[in-house]
Amino acid sequence: MAMRDLINGGATCAVPGSSSSNPIGALANVMFGTSNKAEELKGLPSTGVSVPESSPDFRPDIPLSAIPGSEFETQQSRLPDARSNDFLRGFHSTDHVGFADAWDDVQRPPVLPPPHFAGSEARFSEFERIYDAPPVQPTWDGPPQRVLSSVLHSFVDSGRSGVPLRPVALPMLGLSEGDKQCIRDRSCILARHIYGDKSEDYISAQVNTLLQSLDIDSSRMRGPMPGQFREMEEYWNESQGPLIRPPGMVNHADKWITEFNQQRNNDNPDAWAQSFEQQHGANGWASEFEQEQNQMALGQLRGAAAPNMAMMEQSRMLAHTLSQNTNPNFQNSQFLQFVSKMSRGELIIDDNQIKPANTDWADEYQAQHNAGPASWADQFGQEQATRGWASEFAQEHQLEGSVDEKWVNEFSSKLNVNDWAEEFSNQVAGTDNWADAYDQYLGDEMLASRQKPKSRGVYEFSALNPYVGHPNPLKEGQELFRKGLLSEAVLALEAEVMKNQDNAEAWRLLGITHAENDDDQQAIAAMMRAQEADPTNLEVLLALGVSHTNELEQTEALSYLYQWLKNHPKYGTLAPPQQPDTLFYNDVARLYTEAAQLSPEDADVHIVLGVLYNLSREYDRAIGAFKTALKLKPQDYSLWNKLGATQANSIQSADAIMAYQQALDLKPNYVRAWANMGISYANQGLYDESIRYYVRALAMNPKADNAWQYLRISLNCASRNDMVEACDSRNLDVLQKEFPL
Amino acid sequence: MESSLKSAALLEQMKKHLETDAGNELKEKVGLVYQLNIAPKKIGFNEEIFVVDLKEGKVSKGPYNGKPDATFSFTDDNFLSIAAGKMNPQIAFIRGAMKIKGSISAAQKFTPDIFPKPSKL
Numbered sequence: 001m002a003m004r005d006l007i008n009g010g011a012t013c014a015v016p017g018s019s020s021s022n023p024i025g026a027l028a029n030v031m032f033g034t035s036n037k038a039e040e041l042k043g044l045p046s047t048g049v050s051v052p053e054s055s056p057d058f059r060p061d062i063p064l065s066a067i068p069g070s071e072f073e074t075q076q077s078r079l080p081d082a083r084s085n086d087f088l089r090g091f092h093s094t095d096h097v098g099f100a101d102a103w104d105d106v107q108r109p110p111v112l113p114p115p116h117f118a119g120s121e122a123r124f125s126e127f128e129r130i131y132d133a134p135p136v137q138p139t140w141d142g143p144p145q146r147v148l149s150s151v152l153h154s155f156v157d158s159g160r161s162g163v164p165l166r167p168v169a170l171p172m173l174g175l176s177e178g179d180k181q182c183i184r185d186r187s188c189i190l191a192r193h194i195y196g197d198k199s200e201d202y203i204s205a206q207v208n209t210l211l212q213s214l215d216i217d218s219s220r221m222r223g224p225m226p227g228q229f230r231e232m233e234e235y236w237n238e239s240q241g242p243l244i245r246p247p248g249m250v251n252h253a254d255k256w257i258t259e260f261n262q263q264r265n266n267d268n269p270d271a272w273a274q275s276f277e278q279q280h281g282a283n284g285w286a287s288e289f290e291q292e293q294n295q296m297a298l299g300q301l302r303g304a305a306a307p308n309m310a311m312m313e314q315s316r317m318l319a320h321t322l323s324q325n326t327n328p329n330f331q332n333s334q335f336l337q338f339v340s341k342m343s344r345g346e347l348i349i350d351d352n353q354i355k356p357a358n359t360d361w362a363d364e365y366q367a368q369h370n371a372g373p374a375s376w377a378d379q380f381g382q383e384q385a386t387r388g389w390a391s392e393f394a395q396e397h398q399l400e401g402s403v404d405e406k407w408v409n410e411f412s413s414k415l416n417v418n419d420w421a422e423e424f425s426n427q428v429a430g431t432d433n434w435a436d437a438y439d440q441y442l443g444d445e446m447l448a449s450r451q452k453p454k455s456r457g458v459y460e461f462s463a464l465n466p467y468v469g470h471p472n473p474l475k476e477g478q479e480l481f482r483k484g485l486l487s488e489a490v491l492a493l494e495a496e497v498m499k500n501q502d503n504a505e506a507w508r509l510l511g512i513t514h515a516e517n518d519d520d521q522q523a524i525a526a527m528m529r530a531q532e533a534d535p536t537n538l539e540v541l542l543a544l545g546v547s548h549t550n551e552l553e554q555t556e557a558l559s560y561l562y563q564w565l566k567n568h569p570k571y572g573t574l575a576p577p578q579q580p581d582t583l584f585y586n587d588v589a590r591l592y593t594e595a596a597q598l599s600p601e602d603a604d605v606h607i608v609l610g611v612l613y614n615l616s617r618e619y620d621r622a623i624g625a626f627k628t629a630l631k632l633k634p635q636d637y638s639l640w641n642k643l644g645a646t647q648a649n650s651i652q653s654a655d656a657i658m659a660y661q662q663a664l665d666l667k668p669n670y671v672r673a674w675a676n677m678g679i680s681y682a683n684q685g686l687y688d689e690s691i692r693y694y695v696r697a698l699a700m701n702p703k704a705d706n707a708w709q710y711l712r713i714s715l716n717c718a719s720r721n722d723m724v725e726a727c728d729s730r731n732l733d734v735l736q737k738e739f740p741l
Numbered sequence: 742m743e744s745s746l747k748s749a750a751l752l753e754q755m756k757k758h759l760e761t762d763a764g765n766e767l768k769e770k771v772g773l774v775y776q777l778n779i780a781p782k783k784i785g786f787n788e789e790i791f792v793v794d795l796k797e798g799k800v801s802k803g804p805y806n807g808k809p810d811a812t813f814s815f816t817d818d819n820f821l822s823i824a825a826g827k828m829n830p831q832i833a834f835i836r837g838a839m840k841i842k843g844s845i846s847a848a849q850k851f852t853p854d855i856f857p858k859p860s861k862l
Contacts, residue, residue: 520861550861552747552821614862617753645860651757656860672861679858685763709826710858717854 148175148214155187155210158194180216182464186488187211192699193485193669200736459525467495474506481509484669486517487701497529504534511543516638518672518697518704520547536567542608546642549611557615558583561608562591571595571605585616603632603639610642619650637666641673644680653680671700675707682710687718692741699732711735744789744802746817748779751824751859752791756800758857764798767855771795773847776809777820784814784840795855810847814840826853 175183187210191203211217467473470492477492493510497503507530514523524547530540541564548557562583566575574591589612595605606629613622626643633639644659657680663673678693694711698704712727726734758764773795778788792805815823819838822828830851833839841848 518861546862550859552750552859554745554747611862617750642862645862648860649754651754651761651857653761676860679860683758683763683857684761685766705827706825709853713826713854 151210151213152183152187155190155194155206158206175214175216178464180214182466183214184211184216186466189487189700189702190485193487200740457525457528459529460522461494461498462491465491465495465498467492468498470495473499474503477506477509481513484667486513486669486671487703489513490517501529502533504530504537504540507533508537508540508543511540511547515543515547516667516670516672517701518675518707519701520550523547524551538564538568538604541567542604542611545608546611549615554585554615555583557611558585558588561612562588564608565591565595568595570599570602574598585612588612589616601632603629603636606632607639607642610646614646614649619646622646623650635666637663637670637673640666641670641676644673645676648676648680648683651683653684656680669700671697671704674700675704675710678707678710678714682714682717685717687714690714691718691720692739695732695735695739696741699736702730702732746779746781746789748777748791748817748820748824749789751821751856752777752793752800754857754859755793759795759798759800763857768795768798771850771855773810773850774805774807775847775851776805776812778812778814779820780814780816782816784816788814809843811841811843811845811851813848813851814842824853824856825858 187207191207195203195206467476470476473492473495477489477496480486480489480492490510490513493506493513496506497510500506507526511523511526511530514520514526524544527540527544527547530537531544534540541560545557545560545564548554548560562575562579565571565588566579571591574594580587589609592605592609592612595602596609599605606625610622610625610629613619613625623643623646626639626646630636630639630643640659640663644656644663647653647659648656657677660673660677660680663670664677667673674693674697678690678697681687681690681693691711691714694707694714697707698711701707708727708730712724715721715723715727723735723738725731726738759767775793775795777791777793779791780786780788790802790804792799792801792803792809794800794805813820815833815838819828819833823830823833823839828838830839830848830853834841
């Protein structure tokens with residue numbers, strides 16, 4: 001055991017001879033001998049040493065403390081640093097009495113003599129026998145790849161055996177920042193799977209131990225928000241960084257922010273700026289700007305000419321409308337100028353970017369600002385202070401609206417302009433909405449661009465897959481799936497199908513995994529590949545039928561369910577030899593009813609019937625079919641979920657929750673069932689509960705887009721707008737802390 | 742409600758949802774009548790018309806008998822996106838993915854939280 005070697009001066013790190021000549025060993029002895037000092041040491045400032053709640057106790061006549069193995073943790077937490085030594089040395093320089101005491105203790109030989117230590121030695125070996133036996137203790141040498149993989153394995157195994165992870169000293173692995181990032185993120189997700197039943201503190205302690213062993217800075221893990229697109233952004237920056245973000249642009253953006261902040265701090269009472277600040281943080285604008293820069297580079301792939309024309313037309317109308325307003329303040333406002341510039345084509349909007357058609361926008365801004373106090377922000381502030389053209393506008397509008405309803409009607413027939421104004425007046429009431437909507441617009445655009453290929457059934461691979469190069473990723477994937485580590489299984493299986501594109505089994509399992517992970521688009525894409533490789537696989541056909549049913553795609557679902565019957569060795573003969581051009585629901589349902597009569601003991605037929613009745617929204621029949629199937633297959637967790645979902649869709653939420661609970665008892669990491677739980681609570685108006693379940697599901701699969709959207713709605717409904725930002729930035733740390741289950 | 746639209750499944754669910762306690766709260770909170778003109782592919786073509794009556798707590802097919810508080814036109818997919826919270830109604834409107842007739846203040850209460858969420862098999 002590497003750990004003890006390290007402490008006692010074993011082969012790997014020791015000064016031969018006595019363990020006391022090894023400073024760390026000496027430290028460990030002190031810790032063992034005077035464990036009661038741990039309490040005193042706990043409160044010392046800036047030590048960086050964390051002392052777990054249960055202080056280790058090694059006196060042989062006293063039973064060992066509650067969690068076996070926690071002793072090792074304690075040791076580790078003091079181990080890895082020269083800081084411990086500094087810390088002890090520091091005792092000299094302080095006058096604090098307690099410190100002096102502690103130092104004396106350290107100076108004395110360990111309170112308990114060597115025989116005691118031998119006693120605990122015996123304990124150790126007993127432990128080793130008990131806890132090391134099932135998982136073979138990995139060795140920490142060999143090529144970095146292997147070392148890394150054994151460390152990760154021991155991490156995973158520690159979840160199975162229920163023993164806290166023991167830290168290890170490793171040779172230099174030469175991990176790149178990207179690798180570290182990847183390991184950090186994945187181990188967090190993984191840990192939530194493995195230790196699903198443990199507390200958040202325990203989980204983070206485990207993850208920290210792992211990261212420490214790998215020399216990864218765990219503090220960044222809980223740093224501010226791993227943004228939604230960070231992975232992509234980083235990847236993009238790595239390869240293209242300098243090209244797409246000329247430093248000048250960023251500087252301009254920064255200046256703008258500084259200026260903006262100054263303006264705000266001066267004397268402007270404008271709540272708008274403040275609320276923007278609150279929402280986005282001081283640098284929110286800049287990061288948004290940066291994100292857009294990235295987006296722009298991507299966006300160039302998409303044609304922009306036609307929307308520009310439309311935009312010019314729209315803004316021309318808008319400018320016209322606005323210029324009708326006789327308020328001089330408003331007439332001179334830069335906002336109006338901005339709109340008219342857009343209408344003249346001097347400014348164009350390219351993929352959410354406002355860009356000058358031929359001049360440098362940032363320069364122009366700079367110049368205008370230098371020209372005097374007429375800067376936009378200034379002006380806005382002044383007007384806001386005196387009266388606020390925005391609210392005036394709103395008032396006027398309301399007045400007009402009530403006096404003359406025709407105004408509204410007239411406009412709505414013209415173009416969308418009036419609604420813009422309408423919306424605008426609304427924004428004045430709720431200042432945050434505008435920024436929100438804009439945020440979401442950006443999000444939508446990104447989502448849309450990401451989802452386009454998905455909806456065409458093209459499978460999207462994850463970036464940075466550590467299983468590439470694994471000798472047998474399929475076996476690994478199957479194993480991970482069996483353990484319930486769905487997000488991890490996805491990666492292993494992706495590695496397999498990248499290597500072996502026609503592996504129907506790998507594609508099938510990948511599809512199943514995505515479905516359980518609550519991602520039907522990816523499930524469909526994977527299953528289509530599975531079907532390509534093996535066109536008559538019944539499980540694949542059924543899974544495709546189910547996923548398309550979930551996506552409400554009736555024609556597709558019907559077609560796959562029909563093929564299931566046709567390819568079934570027993571029921572194939574029921575289907576007419578000539579496949580009809582168009583399938584009618586009633587015909588397919590009739591065939592399955594016949595099949596069910598033919599063999600009422602076949603759970604699969606009842607399952608398909610249940611799915612079919614879902615398609616036709618005959619929920620009571622569907623529930624009956626699934627219940628029949630469950631009598632035959634009571635251990636099928638996905639069947640319990642199907643029953644629950646059907647009950648939920650026919651608004652029997654209380655029953656649904658019981659069914660989901662059955663599914664989760666059988667498979668605790670079943671993301672889909674967690675998400676469905678959230679939906680059932682939300683549909684009953686129990687938003688607080690629903691939030692917790694959504695967050696739980698997302699902790700296990702942060703890529704479950706639906707759950708993010710539903711979470712946002714529930715947060716709004718539960719009046720937890722303070723957490724919406726954490727939701728939008730997909731900051732799971734914050735959300736989990738706020739909404740533990 | 743025979744229909745070839747995907748939205749029909751959601752509206753069916755909505756119909757039952759309105760009979761529950763949560764549905765009753767919705768009637769109190771919103772209390773408006775919305776007419777939805779849902780097109781399979783393109784706004785204005787082959788539309789099917791539904792009425793979501795949050796005054797009476799009913800969902801029905803066919804135009805409203807009277808003047809709805811607001812009428813929306815969108816495609817099948819876009820309606821589902823809006824109801825699921827994937828697309829912000831205001832943004833949908835700006836993009837022209839949703840057209841509105843009638844009272845704007847009524848339209849502003851048309852938010853994703855009024856619809857129940859479908860569960861997945």
